[in-house]
Amino acid sequence: MSWAGKILRVNLTTGAVTSEPLRMDWAKEYLGSRGLASKYLTSEISPKVDPLSADNKIIWATGPLTGTMASTGGRYTVVTKGPLTGAIACSNSGGYWGAELKMAGWDMVIFEGKSPKPVYLSIVDDVAELKDASHLWGKSVWETEATIHKTHQDPLVRVSSIGLAGENQVLFAAVVNDLHRAAGRSGVGAVMGSKNLKAVVVRGTKGVGNLADAKEFFKVTAEKKKILHDNAVTGQGLPTYGTQVLMNVINEVGALPTRNFQDVQFEGAKDISAEAMATPRASDGKPHLVTNQACFGCTIACGRISKIDKGHFTVENKPQYWGASGGLEYEAAWALGAANGVNDLEALQYANVLCNEQGMDPITFGATVGAVMELYQMGVLTQEQLGIDAKFGSAQALAYFAEITAKGEGFGKEIGQGSKRLCEKYGHPELSMSVKGQEFPAYDGRGIQGMGLTYATSNRGACHLRSYTVASEVLGIPVKTDPLTADGKPELVIAFQDATAAFDAAGICIFTSFAWGLADVAPQVAAACGPEFTLENMAKIGERIWNMERDFNNQAGFTAKDDTLPKRLLEEPAKTGPAKGLVSKLPEMLPKYYELRGWDNNGQLKPETRSRLGL
Incomplete structure (x- = not known):
């Protein structure tokens, strides 16, 4: 059996960190990760709990295939009651963190209560302890990772953390690992911040053993990897173009939501597509896309690594953003782009980088900006209130809103509440393109x-x-x-x-x-x-x-x-x-x-x- 068989329970209020056996009866019924963590959560908290109160719990969980040689076995989930929606929240992330937790010998970590001061959890195999994070509070995800690597003197330690968005209770704050992989939606990062929990740091050296039938597992996983390799989407499309391959496709079928769903096709789609990312720029002759990247154990490698044009207005005086970084995925490119009528690829990448750096869900952020731009178009919101001319198509406004939302400054505080609360406040709840308070992703339900x-x-x-x-x-x-x-x-x-x-x-x-x-x-x-x-x-x-x-x-x-x-x-x-x-x-x-x-x-x-x- 490839469960580790134990979970870590951390009481942030008292500082107690204890180990307990995994409930195998539940594992048989709910398997792991999303299923098993949700079972623990729903069994332990009241459905009526305030998501940002000490009574809510938040769980990091792996599945039985996490950390194994099954293709893409690097996933983990963060499960809690979500502050954006008030519904159950389960956000999934890739990268290397999930496999590391499993290799340290744990299936999941349950956090309860609230720490009186900023802390992070350090896990090195069987040894788990809470450490002071006062020096990390106020730092971005990137600075947090760098500082922790330096402190632990181990480049292989994996970090799952929040940036300023989580600390400032942005209701769509994400939990970010490996610099740009994220448990992105529903505000799991805000729950982490509400508990004064800055990061979960893990180093595992045990590997994953205890397979029920190791010989059969090696055989069957090899067979299934071949299916992925031979498939047009997983073997060619995603490795070459990433999820961004969808931009022109969805636009053509008339289901690309544009300018806060006022339209279903975007005339600027080709400018922000996968093909545009791979085309050399006129300014410096280099393509936006640098390479693709894979998560732990992944044979697909859909991740994008990109570079912003140094001369672009968003970064011309900010050399810290000139290096290669996590690139645009389809949902983010849509939310930051078509949803707002913005077809400036570099501006989209800049806003996306800020979402990674400070831990924000780019889908809810971009979709909320779309609602703001429509309210501005109607004259409900003014330039004086927003601090900028925010008409649809403005790359300047998009970049500005990304900066102030992450920092919780000015009108950014209101954007940080998501479109449902914002549109209700300004008298137009019908302009929030959301269900249960969470914004739509990049497909229009009229066209699909x-x-x-x-x-x-x-x-x-x-x-x-x-x-x-x-x-x-x-x-x-x-x-x-x-x-x-x-x-x-x-x-x-x-x-x-x-x-x-x-x-x-x-x-x-x-x-x-x-x-x-x-x-x-x-x-x-x-x-x-x-x-x-x-x-x-x-x-x-x-x-x-x-x-x-x-x-x-x-x-x-x-x-x-x-x-x-x-x-x-x-x-x-x-x-x-x-x-x-x-x-x-x-x-x-x-x-x-x-x-x-x-x-x-x-x-x-x-x-x-x-x-x-x-x-």
Whole structure:
């Protein structure tokens, strides 16, 4: 069995750090990472808890495949009750941190209470202790990592930390590891900051042993890596262009949300695309993109490493940003770009770098700026209030807002609350393009109908990583479905939601699902953990996780009324592209979704659903 078999519990209030055995009965039912951490969280906190109070808990968790030779086995999740939404929050990150925790001999770390002063947790194999972080408070993620490496005199120590955004309770603050990999959404970094927890530092030298059938595991993981290698998306598209390959594709299908979802196609998409990143600049003859990069154990290597043009207005007097750094992924490029009508690639990269450096989710940040620009366009917000002329398309305004939001200065404090609270404050709640308080990612539910249902029903608020129906509706994976129809979408969304939960729980990257189905994951988990992890059991684990999360949200106060979309998507037809004239067909899809899920008309689990899933 490839679980480490123990968890670390840290009481920040008292300073006690204790080890306890992993509940193996729960591991069999929820597997690990997202599933198992959510089970611990929902069993230990009240659904009504204030996310930023000492009574909330926050958990770093790995899966049974994390740290193994399974491809992409470097993932970890941060699970808590999210301050942006008030719903369950589970944010997933890659890089090397997750594998390091597993190799130190731990499945997860649970933090409870609140430290009276800034601290960080240091884990070196079996030895775990809280250390003073007063000297780190006020530092960026980058400065924090550098200082910790120097203090520990070990370049291989891995750091998961917050920057100024988390300290300042920006409600979409991220937890960042390896400088630019992030548990990005729902404000997990703000919870960390509320507890005066600056970083979790880990060094593991034990490796991962105890595979149920080591010989079979080596054989099956090699077979599955070949499938990834031979696939057009995971073997060619993502390594070459990263997720940014989608910019022109989604624009062409008429589902690229533009200027706060006023339009579904962006005339500047080609300027901020993967192809543009790879094209030499006129200014210095060098492309924006330097190379690709892989996380631990990954055979896909979709990460981008980029360099900003030294002469660009954002960095011309800031040499600290001239080096190679984490580059634009599709969601960030969309949120910072098309969502605001900005087609200046260098400005997008600058804002993205600030999000990495200070620990902010670029999706919620960019989408909130889009709402600000629309309020400015309407005359609701003024230049005097904002500190800058913030019309759609302004790269200057984007860069300025990124600077002041991370630092919590001026109007940046309001942007740091997210678009739902901001739009409500200024009298236009309908302009927040969000579900349950979390902003949409880069797909318009009018042009890709399955994504509208995905957003409305997602347990952590609007999200593409909970059911990526784009794979089927646009890319034809695993089968091609029509993006403009509601037919079959409830079934499709449920299949994606349950499978994704199982992938996450295993501790692998969801990008493998472009080439793998659960039938490819199950034998890897079975070889690592035991023969009971059949395809059927893995599917049930995914369904169980989804329903557990839903049940927690219901108890927290969410109802069927929250499974909706902004008026704009339901009432304003798309103006251009293949979806011209269409609105989201959510009202048609939702009742069928509830019925298939085994929920009542109020979106609550029926007794027989509970019983079948053992909830």
